[in-house]
Amino acid sequence: AQSVTQPDIHITVSEGASLELRCNYSYGATPYLFWYVQSPGQGLQLLLKYFSGDTLVQGIKGFEAEFKRSQSSFNLRKPSVHWSDAAEYFCAVGANTGNQFYFGTGTSLTVIP
């Protein structure tokens, strides 16, 4: 069965520090992987996606993610965090059936000055 695990419920980083949010997936075929960000009271915004090809993908707001098939991981990174990056981050895997998505439970990011 398809599933996504985000092991870190909450992460706190200092502004300017680097960030890595973890995501592990379980999927029987080639995965389609996504990261979304949700600011308080808002909907979800797509940060980046991986379908195929280069395993390092670039997204908006300076984020990148690396697909590692051997580790079933798709971790999100940012070299220098800004206070405005404080939000909830969701990893998702897409399935071909009805284009369904399976979401992780999210990681809440706090940025301290």
Place this chain on the structure above:
Amino acid sequence: DAGITQSPRHKVTETGTPVTLRCHQTENHRYMYWYRQDPGHGLRLIHYSYGVKDTDKGEVSDGYSVSRSKTEDFLLTLESATSSQTSVYFCAISGGTGVGEQYFGPGTRLTVT
């Protein structure tokens, strides 16, 4: 931003009453989805649609029904609301064929008292 609106944005209702939430898109996308978001669960798929009058169940469909009579509108109905259906409900859309990114509406906060 994708043209997705949800109405109402906030609703308080009593246990046992019927409730209908509306999702409207202006993108002419084929797929539409209803999710609910609860703390500790991330987003869970309730129902989705892959065309007019074509719908299917998601992970947490019990107690919910949907209808799609036009490409642009996807309705979610709680036939008899229960307190366990207190949640934030998100609509999403996706176009094309195969697996593609989903775009989310702003959400509806529903409280069942």
